[in-house]
Structures are given as structure tokens and as C-alpha cells.
Amino acid sequence: MNTLRNSFTKLLQYPSAIAGLLVVFLLVGVAAYTMITIPYSEAIRLWRGGEEVWYQNPRFAPPAWINYFSSKKYSESFAVSTFDEQIFKKVTPGKSDTATVEMSYEFDFSYDEYPQEMLFYFTSSFDEKQPFVSIELLTPDDRTIRIANFALGNEFTYRFSQDEKLRAKLRTEDVIPALFSLPDSEVPLKGKYKVLITGTTFEPDSTLDMEFVLHGQVFGLAGTDHARRDLTLPLLWGVPIALAFGLIASMGTSILTMIIAAVGAWYGGWVDELIQRITEINLVLPFLALLIMIGTFYSRSIWVILGATILLSIFTGAIKGYRAIFLQVKESMYIEAARAYGASSPRIIFFYLIPRMIPLLIPSLVQSIPAFVFLEASLAVIGLGDPVLPTWGKIIQDAQSNGALYKGYYYWILEPASLLMVTGLGFAVLGFALDRIFNPKLRDV
């Protein structure tokens, strides 16, 4: 314990180690935060959700903060509704059970790019007589554009760009640019726009509510993907998954390798022979190809892949290296003494052989974490990621299959890639520092 504490104090003398530790602690913090605020079931529901969950978001939208770095300002998305009282709603009763519902929302549009789409989601309740609405848009130059009039069902979605009549009226194929610029102009008109919806209900208990969604060009902190999903979800949930996979795989591999090497070296004979032959066979087996086979034919669950990774990584060159050292330690006088005072074989393996190797174990354990994190991401990229879990690798795979780089959606790949790099760098830098601390002591092994 003392040596571990000393090592930690020494660790703080390396600036790179402090940076690595900060990265690791930050990642652990983010992982804990994510798992508390977005429970697993909720994350899965959102990640697997389609249009009904993500209808408020634009597709292929870069993160909103690119506006700070870009001279062109991209329109930001928003969603407002009468339920949260962001849309002004006024009900005026009229003659013979009718009522007039006036709803209006004013928003500031001062961007250089047109939004993707505008939508109204109406919900109404009635027995027989459908409510009727008419929509108008008030532009900053005080034009009033009549958009549409129609009767509503219980639920009704109105999409600006899909309205044939509006297209005909505006004499254009692209409705949104026409609405957001002066006639015969190609640039967006900046200023305050107002949507005005006048509805009429024809029954005493009839209600009328609506939600107004504007799909801009940018969205949120991380942007969205092809399925309108907010990328913060997989980016955040990727942290605990990557850490868990990396840590479990690397700890499982290192510790099991060490135990198996120690058992083989201690018992010798056919046990040792068996372990060595398994290792030699495993060394010539193609690791990735085996994982692909397991993923394709058996299961892509992350736990199955994790187990297979650990199993295949145990019997590698490391087992030979450890065995070589154990064979040497096995002959030392203190092991002979331990046998003479009656220590059992398991006790010798776990209390006499393995403690000698702990200094060698710790740096290699930390250094091998990024390799496993990358492995998980690589498997996801080639389509063998867990089909359920939101991970960094899944983002890259989605981006790749949607031609993100070809179409210029760089954010989609750069976000998970940079997180992968920071994670790898953090653990690697920490591992290098640990190596420098523990290795001088290894000379007497």
C-alpha cells in the first residue's frame, strides 16, 4: 500500500500524468453524470426512437456553436407550443357555441441561411364539427402572407414545404426560401417574423392547441444525425460504455493473463504445456476476423464481444513474457521457504508470485485501455457494434453510411473521433508516466 501511495505522489511530478489524470477523472465524472441524468432505459428509448421522439430536431444539423466561428450565421432550431405557453393563445367565445382561437408567435430571424423546414402540429378535440384554422405569416417588411386554411382532425401536421397550394401561390418549388426573403431576392430577410393562426371551434367543449417547430440549420451542442437524433445522447452515453469496455477488457485481460501465466509456471508439467500450446495456436489466429465471425454468426451484444475479446487477448505474447519472469521468481529462495513452512500452491501463486508482478501490471493495464476502447469503436464502425447501445463507434458508422465526409457533415465524424482521441491520449499519457515510475523497480525482478 505504501509503495502505491508513493507512486501516486511521484505521479504528480509529471505534468503529462496530471493531464492524463484530469482527462480520466473528467471522463469518469461525465460517465457518472450521464448514467444518473439519462438512465439506461431512457437512453435506449431515445436512441431507438424515430420521428415521434425526434420530430423537433432538424436532420444533419451541425452543432449550434459553429455560428461563433463562422461568418455566415446558420438558423437555429426551436420548438414552441401552446402547452408550455410560449405561443400566445387567446380564446374569444362567439355566437352559438363557437369560439375564436387566436394563436401567434413572434420570432427573431437574423441568420444568413434559410431554415430547413417549418411545421405546425395541431391537436384538437371535438365531437362532430372539426375546428377550422387559417395561417398567416407576417414578415419584417410588413407583408402578410396567407399560408393556408383547412379543417383539422384530432391531430394534424402541417408542413410548409409540402404544401402544393402554397408552392403554386408563391410560384416556387422551395417554399421556405421564398417566405424568408423579399420577393425576387436570393438572400434571407432578417428581422422579426410572426406566425398568426386564427382558429374557429364549433362546439362548446372543443379545444385547439398547437406546436410550432422550426427546423434550422444548426442544433444544440452536438448537432443531429440522419434520424434527427441529438448527438449529445450517444456522445454522452459513449463515455460510460467506452470506459467500461476498455477497463473491463484491459483489467480482465491483464489479471487473467497474469493468473494463468502464474498457474502454468507454478504447476509446470501438462498444465504449462497446455497453456503454452493454446497460446501458440491463439497467436496465429486472426483476432479481428474471429470477432467479426462471432459478431456475424452469434451475437453482437457488447457483453459477448467483450467476453470474446478478453478470452482471445489472454493467450497472447504477454502470457509468455509473464511466464518467463514467473519461472525465474518460482526458483527464488523465499518461495522454497514458503513451501517449507507449508504454504499451499494457491497461496504461493497469489501471495508470492503475483505480488512480484504488480509493478509491471499497472502501467501495461492503463496503457492497454485505449486499445480496447478503439477496438470497440472499430467493431462498431465495421457494423459489429452493439445494435442497441448508443456509442461513439455507432455515430461514426452512421456518419460513414450516410456519406458524412462526402456531403461535408464533418462534425458528425469529428465529434466522436476527437473524444476517442482524447480518451486514448489521456490513458496513454498516464500509462507512460506510470511506466517511468514503476520500471526502475523492475530491474530487481
Next chain:
Amino acid sequence: MTLKTEEPREILLSIRDLHVWYELRRFGFGRVGSVKAVDGVSFELAEGETVAVVGESGCGKSSLMKTILGLNIPTSGDVVFDGKNLSQLNNKDMRSYRFEVGYVQQDPYSALPPFMNIEQILEEPLIISGVKNKAERLDRIRKVMGEVKLHPPEDFLTKFPHMLSGGQQQRIVIARAMILEPKLIVADEPVSMLDASVRVEILKLLHALQEKYNLTVIYITHDLSTVKYFSARIFVMYAGNLIEKGETRRLLENPLHPYTMALLAATSDPDARNADSFKEVPPGEPPSLVNPPKGCRFHPRCSHSMPGLCDEKFPPDFEPEPEHFVACWLYQPK
């Protein structure tokens, strides 16, 4: 079996015709011969008896010792301790046998695990022998550290072996051997790695402990000059056989076997006259233990070798003096 046993009740350890052979294999399989490290050794030790096993490197004394400790399995022959034959013990009884035998090693630095502190080192045998109570273990550790004159124990308990001097390390090794209150101590050249100034102290300590607890001690050495400190009998070993057994004083004053004579002559004392004197050393080297010479194994180097006898038949133990046995045809009763 020529050793007389008047009071068999007191016999603690008896070795009967012990053979320890190591198989030699070629390319990992196929036996091509064996190293006959111990080849027909018999002796008996009474309770409280001290004996020195003397011989040069490679004569098989370490193999003999490891077999007595139960670390080697004998090829044939019996090791009987306190009436129990080691080869017939099950695992549990073998463990309790190990608690009754203490082992003091040659190099104290490598005999102590470097990653354990003194408390852990001394606690290990107690934990293994089933002392569950931590306070009792600490009591026994303090007691045994007092026995080996490491005062006060608290100064040492948290230290690691490399922080101690060679003499202190050897005291810890002795304490570890003593902590289970064994009946038999096997000391394998316990002072050969120590400074000359510390040697005598360690030997005196062992002697004091032996007397206090009436221990049986097997003291293995190649250095005859340290033997007289506490062993009552000397066994001289050559090429896997015990060639001479006798009381210390009698054997040192009147060595019978030609090899013992040569060994004694080679023992150096710090005496200025020795610088000029030429010591007669037997020619040649100890024989290969894979193919030992036929007959007496010393005969190719022996100046008294009798052709037709020494190179044909292995000599039995003769007893030219009472309680002084020698395996040499020179002492064949006429």
C-alpha cells in the same frame, strides 16, 4: 543398518537407505539417465541432537536437506519423522509435518520476499498453520523476535527486508523458522553469506535456541571451521553417500576416511604459517553423479586405493572406534 538404537522412543528423525535421483531427459522426453544426488543414505537423529552434514558443493547435501524438508520426493527409501513415514502422509499430515520442521536458508536476502514487511513475513507461517487470532499472532511474532535478539520488535515490524543488515536479515530468517516452535531445524549453510564478524553471533544464537528448546538441528555446511560451534556429530558426505559419521571432537581429531583427511587439511585457519605451507589436495574432481565410479566413489582420487577391492565393491560402514563409522575398505576388520 549398523547404527544401534538403544532407545528408539527418542529417535526423532530416521533416514533409511534414501535415494534421490533426478531424471535426465533429452529434448524434453526419453530418459537418458539420472543424477544420483543422494544414493543410499541412512542415519538416525535423536531428539535434541545436533549434527553437521559436511561436504563440498555438488555432493548432494542440499538434495538430502530438501528431501528431509519434504520439498523433494525421494526416489526410494524412507524418511521417518516422529514415527511417521513421509511418503505415506496425506496432504494434511504433510502440512502439519512442515510446521514441525524449521528451515534456515543460506542467503537471507533472497530468502525473504522483498514485497513483504517483517510483520507480514513472520505472520505468514502463523496464518498458514491456522492461528486465526491477529493479537495472538502479533504476540508470537514479538516473542520470537525477542528470541532472536531483535529489540524492540516495533522498530522492525514495518520495515522491508532490504532495510535490514545481513545479520538482522538472517535473524529474521531464523525467527521465521522458529515461529511455529518446530522440533527439527534444517540450517543450510546459515552463515556462509554473512560477514565473518556476524557469523559467530548467528551460530551462537542458533546454539542458544537449540539448547533452550532442545531442538534437533541438521547443520549443512562446507566449512569445517564453523562446525565445532554447536554440532555434536559430523556426517561427511561425498558424491551422494555419507562416508564418515562420528562425534565432532573425535572426527576432527582423528579423521579416518582419506577424503575427510583431505577436507580437514584444506580447512584454512588464519595463521601466518599457513601462507607458506603446501596443502595436499586430492587430485582430480568430484565424480559425475550421472555415472559415478564403480565401487567406492572416492577411489579414483584416493592415494590408498586398493585395486580389485575399492574399484569393485562399495564399502559398507565399518566401526573402527565406538560410535565412529566410516565407509572405507581400509578399516575392514581383519
